[in-house]
Amino acid sequence: MDKKINIGIIGCGHWGPNYVRNFSLMPQARVLWISDLNPERLAHIKKLYPAVKITKDYRKIIRDSSVNAVVVATPTVTHYNIAKDCLHNAKHLLVEKPLSVNFRDASELVALAQNKKRTLMVGHTFEYNPAVNKMKELIKSGKLGKVYYLYSTRTNLGPLRSDVNALWDLAPHDISIFSYILESLPLRVSAHGAGFLQKGIEDIVFVTLYYPRNIIVGIHVSWLNPHKVRQITAVGSKRMLVFDDINSTSPICLYNKGVIRKPCLLPYYNSFREFKLIIQEGKVAIPKIKMEEPLQIECRHFLDCLIRGKEPQSNGRVGLEVVRVLEAIQRSLKDNGRMKEVC
Numbered sequence: 470m471d472k473k474i475n476i477g478i479i480g481c482g483h484w485g486p487n488y489v490r491n492f493s494l495m496p497q498a499r500v501l502w503i504s505d506l507n508p509e510r511l512a513h514i515k516k517l518y519p520a521v522k523i524t525k526d527y528r529k530i531i532r533d534s535s536v537n538a539v540v541v542a543t544p545t546v547t548h549y550n551i552a553k554d555c556l557h558n559a560k561h562l563l564v565e566k567p568l569s570v571n572f573r574d575a576s577e578l579v580a581l582a583q584n585k586k587r588t589l590m591v592g593h594t595f596e597y598n599p600a601v602n603k604m605k606e607l608i609k610s611g612k613l614g615k616v617y618y619l620y621s622t623r624t625n626l627g628p629l630r631s632d633v634n635a636l637w638d639l640a641p642h643d644i645s646i647f648s649y650i651l652e653s654l655p656l657r658v659s660a661h662g663a664g665f666l667q668k669g670i671e672d673i674v675f676v677t678l679y680y681p682r683n684i685i686v687g688i689h690v691s692w693l694n695p696h697k698v699r700q701i702t703a704v705g706s707k708r709m710l711v712f713d714d715i716n717s718t719s720p721i722c723l724y725n726k727g728v729i730r731k732p733c734l735l736p737y738y739n740s741f742r743e744f745k746l747i748i749q750e751g752k753v754a755i756p757k758i759k760m761e762e763p764l765q766i767e768c769r770h771f772l773d774c775l776i777r778g779k780e781p782q783s784n785g786r787v788g789l790e791v792v793r794v795l796e797a798i799q800r801s802l803k804d805n806g807r808m809k810e811v812c
């Protein structure tokens with residue numbers, strides 16, 4: 470690979486331009502091509518980045534032998550076909566989340582990347598978020614004590630999609646965050662949801678995931694909600710924390726609160742073995758976090774993996790596991806919330 474890594478970006482709607490911006494700022498990369506079906510999107514990007522070549526046909530990018538790596542930021546239903554074409558043309562790949570719309574296609578992509586000896590990374594942006602990494606560090610170091618439960622709320626009014634439901638659109642973030650933080654996958658899941666706006670496409674979904682060590686996790690995703698909320702709460706036996714992704718200056722609050730058990734020696738209790746549950750109120754700490762745009766860290770990591778031949782943090786297998794969990798949730802959703810094994 471020569472000094473600069475030549476990159477093609479397929480899909481320049483809402484999210485793709487963020488890749489163009491980030492890779493354009495990196496000295497090790499050159500954004501050579503962008504592709505979109507919509508000529509207005511192409512004209513818009515061309516205005517901002519005149520040196521970039523544009524095309525409506527992404528095959529032009531993957532047939533260009535000077536392109537080393539491709540980013541796929543098209544709608545989820547298209548990921549599999551485009552990613553497969555890229556791998557067959559020996560391109561390294563960064564595919565947006567979720568890797569595909571089913572486990573079978575996602576496993577095929579992982580196997581293909583392995584056969585072709587190409588890097589396959591999935592855009593699980595939150596695994597590169599400094600606040601998520603701080604949350605993981607606090608939980609792993611035992612600051613929260615025994616972790617009881619976690620839950621996330623990811624709601625807003627729009628943006629609406631029609632290729633996938635709110636589960637497949639939004640929950641890949643939460644599943645990747647929880648599995649990354651807890652370093653395990655859920656064993657069982659159950660989910661309820663409803664589609665009000667488009668037939669057969671759920672706008673709101675409530676999920677419960679059962680992780681090892683009796684940790685229960687909740688996820689609420691919705692694109693039909695008056696408030697934009699991006700919040701995760703983690704509750705442990707010693708402390709509790711809240712991560713608010715919308716608060717860019719102090720995203721994590723660590724609450725020194727909890728409920729402790731004290732032996733109760735009062736005479737009206739039957740024996741000294743009785744316990745009282747006592748609520749403990751303490752200070753709130755705001756851990757210092759050096760914030761940086763998570764997508765910038767993700768892009769840098771991708772380049773670093775290509776240069777050093779390293780496996781990405783959110784590699785194809787990690788992406789595949791997220792799809793496995795999504796499939797189990799989808800089965801439960803279609804079966805009125807009945808518990809499903811993640812298998």
Ligand SMILES: NC(=O)c1ccc[n+]([C@@H]2O[C@H](COP(=O)([O-])OP(=O)(O)OC[C@H]3O[C@@H](n4cnc5c(N)ncnc54)[C@H](O)[C@@H]3O)[C@@H](O)[C@H]2O)c1
Binds near residue numbers: 479483525
């Ligand atoms: N990691 C994150 O935080 C994050 C955030 C937003 C979106 N995403 C993901 O990024 C992907 C794109 O989302 P979006 O919000 O940008 O969608 P979008 O609909 O705004 O943009 C998708 C673009 O892809 C183009 N496109 C479709 N098929 C194409 C093809 N065959 N060739 C070239 N271009 C094609 C469309 O014309 C459109 O402009 C989705 O998978 C989504 O889940 C990730």
